[in-house]
Amino acid sequence: MAEKEITISQFADELNERLTSGKTVDCCKKELLRLVDIIKEKIGNEKILVDWKD
Numbered sequence: 191m192a193e194k195e196i197t198i199s200q201f202a203d204e205l206n207e208r209l210t211s212g213k214t215v216d217c218c219k220k221e222l223l224r225l226v227d228i229i230k231e232k233i234g235n236e237k238i239l240v241d242w243k244d
Contacts, residue, residue, distance in 0.1 A: 201225065 201221065208215050215222065
């Protein structure tokens with residue numbers, strides 16, 4: 191698989207597809223960690239309602 195640059199929106203669409211279809215997101219751990227950094231940097235003070243499950 192070749193590396194390619196995509197937009198955050200494209201990445202979000204792919205994650206949404208994987209999560210709603212029951213696929214794993216293990217394939218993109220490195221990218222998810224990078225997304226965490228971007229979120230903290232760009233929109234870190236925004237609020238989100240969460241329902242955490244242990």
